[in-house]
Amino acid sequence: MGVISRDKDQINCIYASESDFGKQLEGYLESSGKDILMINLNKTMLTPTQWQDLSIELNIKVKDFIDFSRVENTTEDSNFSTNDYVTILENNPKSFIGAIIINGSKTEHITNVTEVLDYFNIDSAEIKKP
Known part of the structure; x- marks a missing residue:
């Protein structure tokens, strides 16, 4: 996927900030x-091309990124x-489910x-607390 930069030393996280998640x-x-x-x-x-590239890479439909309970009608x-569906995400970013994490060649949609x-x-026991 060439439209989002990838670096094994950097994590790109795509998310919507309105949720506790x-x-x-x-x-x-x-x-x-x-x-x-x-x-x-x-x-x-994200651009429509980026959404479509991510959905192809993750082998899911753009529709699967959307929580329809957060979108009217x-x-x-x-x-x-x-x-x-891309337009729905553009107009309702709060409807985005979870996050997409990209690190090098590894991409995951997490919820x-x-x-x-x-x-x-x-293991959660290994996480250092600030």
Whole structure:
């Protein structure tokens, strides 16, 4: 995927800051000891190409990034095009589910903070408290 930079010494985290999940992420990511780039969708939205590339790489549909309970006049049964789902994310960043973590060639869509530990193969007992 060439449209998002990748570096094995840096973690790119795509998330929406409005959730408790989003607020906890950075602390968990810091346990990796790598540089962190937090991409908050409430401030910086990905391009349609980036959304589509991520969905292909993760082998999921753009629709699967959306919590439809947070979007008016839609349901999981709604049938829109990929571009329409990207537009929903652009207009409703709070509807983004979880976070996407990119480190080098490894990309994961996580939906809870404990998955961050699995991503780095860390036991929660190893996390250093500030």
